[in-house]
Amino acid sequence: MSRRKHKSRPKAQPVAHAEAPRKNLPAEARTLIANVQNDITIPYYSGLLQHADDTLIQQGGGKGLALYDEIERDTHAGAMLEKRRNALISRVWEVEPGGDLPRDKRAAELVEKCFKALPFDQICKGLLKATLKGFAVGEVVWKRDGSEILPASIVIHDQRRFGFDRDWQPRLLTLSNMQPGEQLPERKFVVHRFGVEGNNPYGLGLGSRLFWAVLFKREGIAFWLHFLEKFAGPTVVGKTPYGMLTEEQNKLLNTLLSVRTASAITAPIGTEIEFLEASRSGTVTYEEFVSYWDRQISICVTGETLTTQVGANGGNRALGEVHQEQLDVLADSDGDLLADTLRSQLCQWIVDYNLPGAAVPSVWRIRPKNEQAEAGTRKTKAEAAKVLDDAIKQIVKQAGAFEDDEVAREYIVSFDITDALSDKAIDALVEARHDFAGADVEPDPFVTGDPAMFSATRLKKKR
Structure with a gap:
């Protein structure tokens, strides 16, 4: 706190007509009013909620979520999704107690013992499939180990x-019960x-x-392949004389079709054969078109492009670091969502089975330290x-020029840079000020005060 004098602020007055707080909550405050049954965005409700994904509804064609499996078959989209998942899975994880009591620890x-006994990274990677499809489901198989009930395995299932x-x-949707599906036991399926958003549990x-x-x-790419085919083998055009019979024309057509693989052909006299070459002008290419959509995929999945694609003019290291930071931010976000899921479900169930009443721990993925950035920060702090x-x-x-301790103290605290010092530290500086008189100290730009001027100003104010 600054040692300068401040005017006291008037105390806040209570509101004159404030209502007394209600002791009992009304029933409406304890329930969800905008619920599933009156949600106009849901087409119909028959015990099983439907997907609210317009793309899935309009383009699915009966495939359901299998439509999005085709996305991962694309080399670039699949690699970017894998990159985003690996950005989180590659981090070290730790379990943080939910409280300070011995029971919580x-x-x-x-x-932590349960997760170390499981292929935890593989399980987390399976749950992160929700990033593409909106949700992911893992089934827990429990076992009894002495007096403890622990997860023996967790199987990631197909969302469909x-x-x-x-x-x-x-x-669970089965062939005998597709609507509304089989009811499942509690503490069994991690979602x-x-x-x-809203009342959409599918995400x-x-x-x-x-x-x-x-x-x-x-x-x-389909048009590009067709275009390349035209360049690789030009179209053969056969011009026949008037009056040639259809049968003879068909024979000529079959002959021309073999031109691509044959080194020589025979044609009737009077037949004119020429090659129609594919030609184009301008700078727009199919490659640019495909690269454009690759960039859009990169932006959609990782929010950046420079860590996977470099432009014609090359990349910039500083810009690359900024893009990497964006990927780390997304990994942080994915990690927070996954930590909330594990804490509210799997960790909660383990605690309920074995240590009911204990605070539920959290599982965090720790972002690796940027040693170079931290070194630069430490250097900057040391210089400051x-x-x-x-x-x-x-x-x-300069305060050593004053004999009076009180004047020396006023001079020292008149500078903003001493505001962070405690009163005890200021007293020590005042007492040791004469020891600094002979010290070899370079003039500092922060110090603009002159003891003589300060003393004259102070004396004038007293008069």
Whole structure:
């Protein structure tokens, strides 16, 4: 706190007509009013909620979520999705206790022991499939180990096998029960969601946006292949004389079709054969069209392009670091969502089975340190501390011109850079000011005060 005098602020007055707080909550405050049953964005409700993904509804054609499997078959889209998942999975994870009590710490140790016994990274990577499709489901197989109940394995299932009821509980769709599906036991299925909005338990994954980019890219490649085919083998044109019979024309056509593989052909006299070469002008190419959609895919998945694509003019290292930071931010976001899922479901179930009442621990993926950036920060702080230290030394040295301790103190605290010092530290500087008189200190730009001028100003104010 600054040692300068401040005017006291008037105390806030209570509102004159403030209502007394209600002791009991009304029933409406404890329930969800805008619920599934009155949601006009849901086409119909029959015990099983439907997807709210317009792309899936309009373009699915009965495939359902399998439509988005085609996105991962695209080399670039699949690689970018894998890159985003690996950006999180490659980080080290740790379990943080939910409280400070010994019971809470035992719960964290138990959860950590469970996860170390499982292929935890593989399980997390499977749950991160929700990034593309909106949700992912993992089934927990429990076992008894002495007095403890622990997860023996977690199997990631195909999302098409599940639906959700109005309480967002998963239901297993079977051939004998597609509507509304089989009811599932509690503490059995872990559901991780991405892009949840409103009353949509299915989430909204990146597939809704990536579908179009991959589709247009695929169509562009199809035209590109057709174009290359025209360049590789030009179209053969055979001009026949008037009056040639249809049968003879068909024979000539079959002969011309063999031109691509044959080194020599025979044609009737009077037949004119020529090659129609494919030609084009301008700078627009199919490659640019495909590269454009690759960039859109990169932006959609990772928010950047420079870590995977370099332009014709090359990349910039500083810009590349900025793009890498964007990827780290997305990994942080994915990690936070996954940590919330694990804490509210799997970690909660382990605690409920074994240590009921203990605080539920959290599982975090730690972002790796940027050693170069931290070294630069430490260097900058050290340089700033040295400048500040030299400035304070210069102030104390000049304060040695005052014999009166109170005047010397007023002079020292008149500089903003001493505001962070405690009263005890200021007293020590005042007492040691004469020891700095002979010190060899370089003039510092922070120190603008002159003891003589300060003393004259102070004397004038007293008069």
